[in-house]
Amino acid sequence: MMDFSLTEDQIAFKKAAIEFAGRELNEGAMQRERNREFNQAGWGKCAQFGIQGLTLPQRYGGLEMDILTSIAAMEGMGYACRDSGLLFSLSSHIWTCEMPILKFGTDEQKERYLAGLASGSLIGGHAMTEPDFGSDAFSIKCKAVKNGNTYVLNGTKTFITNAPLADILLVFAVTDTTKKFAGLTVFMVEKTFPGFSVGKCEELMGLKTCPLGEVILQDCEVPEENRLGGEGAGAAIFNSEMEYERSCLFATHVGAMEKILDECISYAKVREQFGKPIGSNQSISHKIADMKVRVELSRLMLYKAAWMKAQGKRAPIESAIAKLYISESYVQNCLEAIQIHGGYGYSTELDFERHLRDSVAGKIYSGTSEIQRNIIANFLGL
C-alpha cells in the first residue's frame, strides 16, 4: 500500500515551523541581505525551536524526529522564512556535519560534539572543495600525514559554507595517495586547532546572509581521536553525506517554491490589465499551471528520496534526481514569478529577484546539475 499523506503530527509540526519562521526570522531580512549579515539571533531562535537538533537523538538535546518529519519542518521553514542564507547555513549544519557524525562517529565523538551542534552553540559544516578540485572532488590534494597520535593537515578549501563562523568542520584529506578515492579520510577540525584559519570570504550573487569562505590548513594539528571513521573511509562518508544532502537539503527550496506559487496565484487574480485579471490570459494561467506541476513533482521526488533514506536504503539515483529536479525547478519558477509580476517582479521591493539569485546556487552546490546527470546516466549504464 502507498500513502502519500503526512500524518497529523507531521502536518502540525510543519505548521508550527511556518508560524515560527514567519514570526521570528523575517524582521530586517531585506536589510541583512543588503549588508551580507548573518542572522545570529535567528540562529539562536532556530535552536530554541529545535531546528538544529531536528534529527538528533534526545540524549544529545535533539528532537529525534524521523527524516520525513524533519523534511516537512524544513519545507515549512522554506515557505515562511525570507532569509535563504540562514536556511542554507542551517541545512548545511544539519546534513553535512551533524548527520555524518551521528552516522559514523564513535560514542565518544558523538558525546563531544552533538549536544553543542543540537543546541546551536556550535556551528558546523564540511570542507571538501579545493581551488582546483570541485566536481572532481575525489582528486583533492589536501594532505593528512600521521605523526604519532596527531595528523598534520596541509591544504586549502574553498566555498565552505559556514566557514567564517564554524566551530567545527568535517575536513576531507588524503591519507594515502596510492589509493585514489579510497585514500581519503575525514577529520573533525575545530577552529581552535593550531594551523587552522579562515581565508577570504566569498561575495556571492545570492545567499548573501550565509557566511561562506576559504579554509586554510597550514600544518594544522588534528588529534587522532578527531578522525571520523577509519583511514580511507572518506569516500564512503562523502557519498553517504551527499545522499542525505541531495535528498533532504532541498526541502527548503520546495517550501520556497510553494510560497512563490501562492503569491503568483494571488497576483494573477487581482492584477488587472486591459480590464481583466492577468490570470484570465492563458499565457499567464498556463505558466502558473506549469509552476504548480514543478512544485508537485519536486515534492514527490523530495519525499521519495527522503523516504528511502528513512528506510535505511541507498538512494544514489533518487537523490540525484531530487537534487537536479528541485534545484532547476526553483530557478525556473523564480523566472516565471518575475515575468508574471512584470516590472514589480524585477524590482528589489518584491522578493522574487532575491529568490532567483539564491536559487541559482542550488544548481552548483551538492554537485552541479551536470554531475547529477552524469550520475544518473552512469547508473543507466551509459
Next chain:
Amino acid sequence: MKDKTLIQQFIMNELMRGKNVSGLEVTDNLIETGVIDSLGIQILISFLERNFSIAIADEDLIPDNFESVDAIWAFVTRD
C-alpha cells in the same frame, strides 16, 4: 549459481568499459588501477545488493572490501 565470475563479468562489462585496462584477474587491484572509482563503487554496491540479496552498510565501504574480485567475493559471502 552465483559465483565470483558474476562479479568479475559485471566489473568487466560495466566498470571497465571505456577504460584503458585489459583483462581482469581475480587478484588484480581494482582501486589502484582505477577500475573502480568513486562513482563505480556506488554502481557496484547497487549490483551486489541486488544480486546477492544483501544490504551493505556505509561503514563497510572500506577499500579493503573492494580491492579485488577476491576481496569482494569474500566480503559478500562472509557470515
